[in-house]
Amino acid sequence: MPSPSTPPPNARMSRSVKLVVMGVAGAALLYSCAPGVGAGLGALPYLWFFSNPFYRGAPTATACPPGTPPGTACGPTGSSSSSSSGSGFRSGSSSSSTTTTSPSGDSSHATPGTSQRGGFGSSASSSGSSSSS
């Protein structure tokens, strides 16, 4: 079976691609994933020492805004607030200081203990609606 290919740039429908991607491997997997996927990885000690995996050290001054297409050249931090259309947000009393606080949990080698649970989810029961939008 041919492997799924990358959608062409700016493709909005890509029928042929979708037929390949979804024809066999797509929705058939839905609800069929074994709940134990990944079970056992927690025993790997090094996992406990990772911080947020997207953390790459101090914020850079040339970061692109999230959602920027890959390969786009980005200017200094904050440049995304400039507008090419003549309108847009004007810089106010910017406090552009970026934090360089290192995430915690990176250097400690403490042994994990038993977790508390239930610290998330209480708002759902009190809101009377689902958590989606």
Add this chain to the structure above:
Amino acid sequence: MRRETITPRPGWQQKLEQIGLDFYVLDGKTYWNEQACYAFTSDQIDELEATTEELHGLCLKAVEYVVSNRLWERMRIPPAWADYIERVWRRTDPTLVGRFDLAYDGKSPPKLLEYNADTPTALYEAAVVQWYWLKDAKPEADQFNSIHERLIEAWRGILRRLPPEALVHFARFADHPEDLATSEYLRDTALQAGLAGKPLGVAEIGWNGRRFTDPDEMPIQVLSKLYPWEWMVREEFGVHVLTDTTAFLEPAWKMILSNKMLLPLLWEGFPNHRNLLPAFDSEHPDLGRAFVKKPIFGREGHNVTVVGPGVFDTAGGDYGTEGFVWQAYQPLPVFDGNHALVGSWVIEGKPAGIGMREDERRITHNNSRFVPHYFEPASDG
């Protein structure tokens, strides 16, 4: 743009169940409706695509504006979260999905009603279910829908940023079928991209004093959550997010975009933009004679009120304690008595497809019917 009355596919319920959509009836009412479909021209699809890209660009500028000027109080975001949100924003933690709700009649420019940027649902219906409908019912036509491919590609990008053996957890409430379908579909696309994924309930998320954990005491490195940031912020475990030991999808800066205060902010930054409606954080003369009052943190149409000459609709709920915004009223187009709403999907920052919802009421809510769509490709190819 038009609404066509059509004959459902023979055995359509079984067809839906075979691909995992078993909630085509919700609360005793039709949710998936294939007795009708919406038809667009290629030019109209072009306009929706361009508008979606434009609006997402404006929204990114709004995030930068809020972060740079520390408008946390205005956004009703606790200041204690400021540094964390800024850090996540600056280092470009990835984003997967969002959905603009647009008022569009096929003639006038689409208008932004709101951005469901944090916990959008009806993703599976838009990406997969209506695609299979198209293959069966309108095989000669096309559909604005590359959601599935773009999701897999987005996950591949995330995979490249993760360490070996990384695992993504998917948290949701399993007793809400539309939430479960959206979360499971996201997990499915992650698996197809080569990632390992593990589901859990929101209330099963644990904290062991150093890290978030799953019920097997496995550390949660990346959490795809279908649970709103504004709820997480105020709950017991919210403060532990600030340790930044877990990555979240969607990232915390989406708190700024899923917030209705975004609407007046955009109108201030881009007044009279063709795709924006006048919006303010209080009643304002520029609203005109008809307006919509929306809770700053609201979901599924709850506590939304439409007021105007000869027009009134309101939806109950428990939202609004953080305040409201006011937006000029843009009536949804009505087809055969149905108010039609365009949900335009953004995957990894790019427009990816649409899903149509319709309702007898002016206010769209979570049980509003999903109706498939198609368009005729331009004949000049």
